[in-house]
Amino acid sequence: MDTSNIPSWLQTKWQALLQQYRRNALPHAILLTGKLGIGKSQLATQFFQWLHCSQHQENDEPCGHCRSCQLMTANTHPDHYVINTETTIKIDHIRGLSNQQALTPHLGLWKTSLITAADKMTTSAYNALLKLLEEPPPYRLFILTAAAMEHIPVTIKSRCQHHAIVTPPIQIGRQWLHRHTQCDEQTLKTALMLAGEVPQQALQYIQTGRVEKITNLMHSFKNLQAAHANIPLLAEQWQESDIELMTTHIQRYCQQQLLNTDVADTRQYYLSLYNDVLTMKKQLLSRHNMNRLLIIENFMVTVMHKAPLFSATLGQDNHGNFS
Ligand SMILES: [Zn+2]
Structure with missing residues (x-):
């Protein structure tokens, strides 16, 4: 099994998502929480790609070659919608999602949506999102990501299955960084400390x-x-x-x-x-x-x-x- 695109600290969640799918037990909405840069969007996007991949039945990872995989990699899959804004999510963002949800899927069975920083949303946007989450048709999956749960309204939380991504032990972070950069031990240590021990964030701090x-x-x-x-x-x-x-x-x-x-x-x-x-x-x-x-x-x-x-x-x- 080659799941090299998934860092080791996301593996447990990755396997859990695959198992849920295979047991026909996927919820229609998932809330992923964890520190900035821990890989919430990465995990979600990889899972969506796997879900859309025409060869997912045989593999534990997206094939990377089929039409769906190529469209996902190019961020142009017609059945996948992303809300990823630096500002607060407003009702217009959710309306865009709602319009996309009204269409039948173009390529396969699934329609998927990723909403990042879901803890930064106006009340009217939350209300509009709530309508989408209330009784979606089959083969819909929404994944919301947030640094923490507390700013997300209870009504939204209650309609999502929650998965918390735990920050890996510092030793795991070090090993991962060693594979991705040539830096000396002291630089790695400082980077991890600055990044609150989040490896990918630490790598970004080193590279910049x-x-x-x-x-x-x-x-x-x-x-x-x-x-x-x-x-x-x-x-x-x-x-x-x-x-x-x-x-x-x-x-x-x-x-x-x-x-x-x-x-x-x-x-x-x-x-x-x-x-x-x-x-x-x-x-x-x-x-x-x-x-x-x-x-x-x-x-x-x-x-x-x-x-x-x-x-x-x-x-x-x-x-x-x-x-
Ligand atoms: Zn594929």
Whole structure:
């Protein structure tokens, strides 16, 4: 069995979907939840392709060659509809889907629909979708994806079978990344940490150079902890960088340090540092038009003032590489 298009952490769900189909027990609507980049749409699209594939009875994966497979790969299958919008899903999006649902299938038995970010929808769009989900004709499958369940109305949830995609253990993520990139171990570690341990998201961070930038910025942060920094110069650099991602990374670093020690002074130092980062983050994300450079500089001054506390922690703990 070759299911190489499906990453290992999606395999259980993939097999479950195949089994449901073969037992004639597929629901007409499925809600897939999981972190950003975990592969929800990938799993759904692959399953839809398999469902439309003219040779699916014999295979555990789409053949990749039949007309349906080719149309799915080209995103032009007439019996498959996708709502994938960066903005909130509005009633017009659902009307488009509704119009497509009214037609009989062109090629096979199935009509399929994928709605990504289904937790970002207007109330009227939800109501229109609800009508579609209430009593669809046979051979219809809707898959909705969302990062979390909580923003989806109960009425929608109650009409969907829920599958949660769990983030794989870090070791699995590392193995997967090793097969897809030539990076060194430290870069992989940083990428996974930045991506909340989601492998495909981590790969994207590596490929777009984001990891390298953050690694450099974190080195400057370490210098700042030791009071070896030119604040005006560094603040300019930080301001032009991905500061939101970076603050998240510093927070995770503080959390990691807290987990690694039970020395009271060290804990206190990293706890206060964590709160300083949180304050800066809140100010940066605030809707008020505050001076970003000033916020960053204030944070840097605070960190520098705590350098003696940082030095004291070095004598007490064995600090690992944090980048
Ligand atoms: Zn096929």
